[in-house]
Amino acid sequence: MRRRLLVLILASSACASAQAGDALTVPYHATEDHKTIGNWHTTLLHAHGNPVEHYGDFDLEMSRKKLDQAGPIKRFLA
Numbered sequence: 001m002r003r004r005l006l007v008l009i010l011a012s013s014a015c016a017s018a019q020a021g022d023a024l025t026v027p028y029h030a031t032e033d034h035k036t037i038g039n040w041h042t043t044l045l046h047a048h049g050n051p052v053e054h055y056g057d058f059d060l061e062m063s064r065k066k067l068d069q070a071g072p073i074k075r076f077l078a
Contacts, residue, residue: 030061035073043072 027034038056045052054070062069 039073046072
């Protein structure tokens with residue numbers, strides 16, 4: 001089953017390219033450039049001055065495929 005991460009932004013003025021009420025999607029699960037909810041939380045933490053390496057556990061299927069999944073979603077931190 002192919003899944004996409006859909007995030008609805010409730011409120012965040014710190015993310016440069018996202019506004020409250022926007023819906024964001026990322027590429028299909030376990031494909032290049034896919035990001036997890038952990039990446040979204042990491043992005044919010046970075047945007048609000050708490051830069052952590054990664055929030056939460058890594059996705060097992062993405063780890064098996066050796067896909068990068070650490071850090072924030074850079075396109076939202078412009």
